[in-house]
Amino acid sequence: xxxxxxxxxxxxxxxxxxxxxxxxxxxxxxxxxxxxxxxxxxxxxxxxxxxxxxxxxxxxxxxxxxxxxxxxxxxxxxxxxxxxxxxxxxxxxxxxxxxxxxxxxxxxxxxxxxxxxxxxxxxxxxxxxxxxxxxxxxxxxxxxxxxxxxxxxxxxxxxxxxxxxxxxxxxxxxxxxxxxxxxxxxxxxxxxxxxxxxxxxxxxxxxxxxxxxxxxxxxxxxxxxxxxxxxxxxxxxxxxxxxxxxxxxxxxxxxxxxxxxxxxxxxxxxxxxxxxxxxxxxxxxxxxxxxxxxxxxxxxxxxxxxxxxxxxxxxxxxxxxxxxxxxxxxxxxxxxxxxxxxxxxxxxxxxxxxxxxxxxxxxxxxxxxxxxxxxxxxxxxxxxxxxxxxxxxxxxxxxxxxxxxxxxxxxxxxxxxxxxxxxxxxxxxxxxxxxxxxxxxxxxxxxxxxxxxxxxxxxxxxxxxxxxxxxxxxxxxxxxxxxxxxxxxxxxxxxxxxxxxxxxxxxxxxxxxxxxxxxxxxxxxxxxxxxxxxxxxxxxx
Amino acid sequence: xxxxxxxxxxxxxxxxxxxxxxxxxxxxxxxxxxxxxxxxxxxxxxxxxxxxxxxxxxxxxxxxxxxxxxxxxxxxxxxxxxxxxxxxxxxxxxxxxxxxxxxxxxxxxxxxxxxxxxxxxxxxxxxxxxxxxxxxxxxxxxxxxxxxxxxxxxxxxxxxxxxxxxxxxxxxxxxxxxxxxxxxxxxxxxxxxxxxxxxxxxxxxxxxxxxxxxxxxxxxxxxxxxxxxxxxxxxxxxxxxxxxx
Numbered sequence: 001x002x003x004x005x006x007x008x009x010x011x012x013x014x015x016x017x018x019x020x021x022x023x024x025x026x027x028x029x030x031x032x033x034x035x036x037x038x039x040x041x042x043x044x045x046x047x048x049x050x051x052x053x054x055x056x057x058x059x060x061x062x063x064x065x066x067x068x069x070x071x072x073x074x075x076x077x078x079x080x081x082x083x084x085x086x087x088x089x090x091x092x093x094x095x096x097x098x099x100x101x102x103x104x105x106x107x108x109x110x111x112x113x114x115x116x117x118x119x120x121x122x123x124x125x126x127x128x129x130x131x132x133x134x135x136x137x138x139x140x141x142x143x144x145x146x147x148x149x150x151x152x153x154x155x156x157x158x159x160x161x162x163x164x165x166x167x168x169x170x171x172x173x174x175x176x177x178x179x180x181x182x183x184x185x186x187x188x189x190x191x192x193x194x195x196x197x198x199x200x201x202x203x204x205x206x207x208x209x210x211x212x213x214x215x216x217x218x219x220x221x222x223x224x225x226x227x228x229x230x231x232x233x234x235x236x237x238x239x240x241x242x243x244x245x246x247x248x249x250x251x252x253x254x255x256x257x258x259x260x261x262x263x264x265x266x267x268x269x270x271x272x273x274x275x276x277x278x279x280x281x282x283x284x285x286x287x288x289x290x291x292x293x294x295x296x297x298x299x300x301x302x303x304x305x306x307x308x309x310x311x312x313x314x315x316x317x318x319x320x321x322x323x324x325x326x327x328x329x330x331x332x333x334x335x336x337x338x339x340x341x342x343x344x345x346x347x348x349x350x351x352x353x354x355x356x357x358x359x360x361x362x363x364x365x366x367x368x369x370x371x372x373x374x375x376x377x378x379x380x381x382x383x384x385x386x387x388x389x390x391x392x393x394x395x396x397x398x399x400x401x402x403x404x405x406x407x408x409x410x411x412x413x414x415x416x417x418x419x420x421x422x423x424x425x426x427x428x429x430x431x432x433x434x435x436x437x438x439x440x441x442x443x444x445x446x447x448x449x450x451x452x453x454x455x456x457x458x459x460x461x462x463x464x465x466x467x468x469x470x471x472x473x474x475x476x477x478x479x480x481x482x483x484x485x486x487x488x489x490x491x492x493x494x495x496x497x498x499x500x501x502x503x504x505x506x507x508x509x510x511x512x513x514x515x516x517x518x519x520x521x522x523x524x525x526x527x528x529x530x531x532x533x534x535x536x537x538x539x540x541x
Numbered sequence: 542x543x544x545x546x547x548x549x550x551x552x553x554x555x556x557x558x559x560x561x562x563x564x565x566x567x568x569x570x571x572x573x574x575x576x577x578x579x580x581x582x583x584x585x586x587x588x589x590x591x592x593x594x595x596x597x598x599x600x601x602x603x604x605x606x607x608x609x610x611x612x613x614x615x616x617x618x619x620x621x622x623x624x625x626x627x628x629x630x631x632x633x634x635x636x637x638x639x640x641x642x643x644x645x646x647x648x649x650x651x652x653x654x655x656x657x658x659x660x661x662x663x664x665x666x667x668x669x670x671x672x673x674x675x676x677x678x679x680x681x682x683x684x685x686x687x688x689x690x691x692x693x694x695x696x697x698x699x700x701x702x703x704x705x706x707x708x709x710x711x712x713x714x715x716x717x718x719x720x721x722x723x724x725x726x727x728x729x730x731x732x733x734x735x736x737x738x739x740x741x742x743x744x745x746x747x748x749x750x751x752x753x754x755x756x757x758x759x760x761x762x763x764x765x766x767x768x769x770x771x772x773x774x775x776x777x778x779x780x781x782x783x784x785x786x
Contacts, residue, residue, distance in 0.1 A: 287669035289657060292639050292649050300643035304629065311631035311672075385627040391593050393644045394616035468631075541594065 005108070005116030009093070010123060039127075046131050047138035050074070058136075059143040061225060067144065068239030069225035071136050071155070075162055075235045076228075078132030082125040082166040083173075084198055088191070090121045090167075091174035094268075100276040111269035118265060121170055125163035133159045133242075140243070150245045158238045161254055164261040165234065171264055175275070182278055191313035196324075199317060297395060301403020302410060305379060309407065314469035315382065319478065322372025323415045329369060330419040333426050359434035360510040362423045364493050366416065366438070367445035371485035373415075376408040377453030377478030380540070381461040381471040387540065397537030398529040401454055405528065408450040416442040437510045444517035445485060451524035453481035458536055488517075542696050542727035543567040543590060548599035550585050550751075559585045560751040562599070567729050567744075569695070570722050574742035574759075575731040578776060582751040583731040584624070587700050590729065591621040603696060617645070620689035624701035624731075626681045630674035634665065634684050637673060638691065645692035652691055659687040662713050679705040686714065697721065699730035703737060715741055739768040749776050 051058075058070045094117045103113050137155045141147045177194060181187045229236045234256045241250035268275070295303065309315055383390065390400055420438045423429070429438055456477040465471035492513050500509060527533055545565040551558050560582040567573040577583050588594040590601055592612040601608045603615035629637055635656070642652035660666045663683040673681065682705045689697065697718075703711050718728055718741065732738050738745055739759065745768070746756035754775045755762050763771045 284668075285670040286667050287635060287671075289653070292635075292642070292653055292656075294639075294649045294652075295643050297644055297646075300640055304632070304640055307636070308629070308631045386629055388593060388621075388623060389628070392591050392616065392621040393641075394613045395644055396613065538595070 005103075005112060006119045009116050009120040012120075043131055043134060046135040050135040051139040051142050055139055055143055058139045062140065062144045064225075066225040067140050068236070068243035069228055070140055070239070071133065071158075071242045072228045072232065072235035072239035073224065074132045074136030075129070075158070075238050076232065078129035079162060079166045079235075081132070082128035082163060083169055084201070085128065086121055086124050086166070086170045087173050087177070087198070088195075089124065090170040091177050093117050093120060094171065094174055095178040095276060097276075104273060104276070110272040114265070114269045114272050118167060118171060118268075122163055122167040125166045125170065126160060129163045129166070130156075130159040133162075137242075148245065151242055154245060154250060155242045157250065158242055158253065161257040162238060164257040168261045168264045171268065175268070178275070188311050188313055192316060195313050195317045199321070199324075297399050298402045298406060301395075301400055302406035305404055305407035306410070308382060308468065309375060309411075312382075312468045312472065315378075315472040318472045319375045319378055320373060320411065322369060322374070323411060325372050326366070326369035326415050326419050330366075330422045330426075333365075333423065356431075356434070356506045358427045359429045359431070359437060360506045361493075362427045362429065363420075363437050363441040363510060364489055366419050366423055366442040368486065368489045369419070370412065370416065370442060370446040370449045371482045371489070373408070373412050373446070373449065374453055374478035374482055375411065376404055376450045377457055377481050378461070378472050379404040379407065379454065380457040381463060381465060381477070382468045384463055384465050384468070384471060387463060391540075397534040400537070401458070401528045401533065405450055405454055405525075408453070409447065412446045412450060413443055416446050431507075433507050433511065437507065437514060441510060441514045441517070444514050444521060445489065447521040448488070448517055448524070449481045449485045451521060451528070452484055453478065455524060455527060455533075456480040458533065458540075463540060542569050542571075542604055543573075543698075543729055544600075544602040545586070545590065546600045546602070548586065548589060548596060548601060550582070550589060550594070550596045558597075558751050560589075560596075560748075563748070563751075563753050564599075565729075565746055565753075565756060567696075567727050569725050569727050571743045572718055572722050572728045572741055573730070574738040574745040575729065575748065576733075576735070576738060576745055576772060577731075577748040581748045581776075583748060584700055585751075586748075587621075587698055587729070587731060590698055591619070592616060593621070617692075618694055619696035619698060620692070620694040622682075622685050622689050622697070622699040622702055624704060625678075626685035628673045628676075628681055628684060628688075630672065633672055634660075634669040634676070637684065638669070638688055641688045641691055647692050655691050655693075656687065659690050662717070663687055663710055677705075679707055679710065682706055683710055690717075695726055697726065697728045697730070699728065701732060702730055703732065703734060735769045735772055739763075747772060747775055 054070075054073075057073075058067070061067055061069050094114070097117065100113070104110065133155055137147065137152060177190060181190050184190065228239070234253060237249045237253040237256065240246045241253055309320065417439065420442055424435065424438055429435060460477045460480070462471075496504070496506070496509050504512075543566075545563055548560060548563045549558055550560045563582075563586060565573070575583050575586070585594065589596045590603075590608065592608045592615060595609075604618055606614050608615045629640075632640065638656050638660075639652070641647075642649070647655070656669075657666075660669060663686060665680055665683045665687070668676065668680060673684065676684065682702070686702070702714060706714060715737070718730075722728055722743075742759055744757060745759055745762055747754045747762070755771070759768070762768075766774075
């Protein structure tokens, strides 16, 4: 029974990764094969990347006889990555799976159900760990002239043991999130806060990992090794087991990984029924009639779409990340002053009017961030099984589509204006054309991004996603506006510097680009009200 | 009120006909039951009547207007309640009703009055502040019914409306359906519950494999037999007496 459950879970996971839920067996097999090839390519890329970036540290550690610290470092990276990326998956698949009650009603033991679910979490964790440890093995091998076959075998064994530890912590954190959610009844709030913390942490790590970071690591390789030995003993044991083929350390490491996993699994399996069938402890709100407010149809549609956005953490974090990113990057620009733009411009020779260049560059940078917001790009896909409501109502496609457009712009334009105001102060933009450009250009690009996203989703969007979360994460029509907006912003900038710099004044060029974008926006906006858009809307089912 | 003339639906060009040359006429004041097994073509017909599904041949008129040519005008005077109402789970019940009121252009005072009346009848008033996600299937069904009645439609099209309703709500819905038609409205609904159809409907149509087997006044269709016996004979070729024997 466990085998069947585990197989189903892993197939569901594969379908989730490929975005494929139905189709012929042969086509599915092809997609799975492609997934495996992609996995191998990622593994090769990671091996080459780690060797190129961290080869120096590895060589220095190996010289000192502390190659184990490199394995420990890779293990830590794999552990953190796996933990971040599987926490919400673990919560969904273990504690909030819709088929929990159905399976519990069948003659299947709770421990088998739990094992299949924990098994899929472990599988994901082991993929991340395996990639990181293999990359470390390759790097050590490349820097030291090769490692023994036994070392490779122990590396694989450790790559199977370490995920037990990250799976244990994933399961415990997932249980904690479920518990808090049930007690408070604030599922959206809890998930949003945790998502933002996770994204913020990954963002901070990404921003922190620069050239200087690796140089510091190389200089302090010895201290890092000592720190691992003192504070992260399991990783120290793992590193020694692999590097020195130390069987004793392997046993210690295995005990450290297996014992907490076994205890956690035992406790969870004993309380599995109680946990998954527990009811929400939050108090029910009793309705008290108050005066209702009517709204025009388009605004009512937009309010409905905004309610959907703000009630779905995955929708918010996937489609609305650009809003946070814009503000974050603008604040970053404020902190670092206008030095970044000035430094970039200083590298370009023959700039006659640096002030004007700063203005137009700042406008382009703010426009660039518009591309990251993809709310409209999946706004039709997220209707999914609710589409019948709109289709059975006496509304035109243009009213529905304009509502969706409005829900995107009502969030994106205020953020764009805030960023523009901040940039005005950062870049000390004082001219009237500069100020107009600084506001109009990002708004024009935001409108373009929203309109193109909506039209892409209307024509290429899928509607058979099982949930809002899956639609927000998977829809490929979000990529079209994102890539198009990036290409336009970067392309027009490059075109100016490569071809038009000598011929057209930079401010005039900025104004021309803004005017062209406004014209394109108008064309796209009128398309939403066209018979063709209505026909396409009618075809959706 | 609802006229279906030679309606034919094929999902693919070379595929079988899901519904074949169906003609029905539902007049004001009539409760019209639509009976058939699963997959007989009931939902396909109902969705076409509501403008949710395009069709291959034929014509569907709502109050004399073609659903193909004037879909908005048709939708303004009718309401559709699906068998499995997937409502906006991220909205509270009251917010959903207010949204429906906005789209149908129901004046605020009228919608407040209707919400108070119908939600009370359906027993969901206290739950209106809760998110639809927390509703049971029956409560979602009740909310869909309240939403459908908000704009005082002339035609109600319902797909299995009694599924998931508790006895009190089912009783109230039946009473409402009768009052609605007595006041000039028309109802076209599908059901598997033959007892409900027998007691509630003025007319029925029985469909099998997309083809109409029988239609007309309930008394004419069933003759001297019970509706269950007629249905089984027509749809399954089963003689009830033989079965008993």
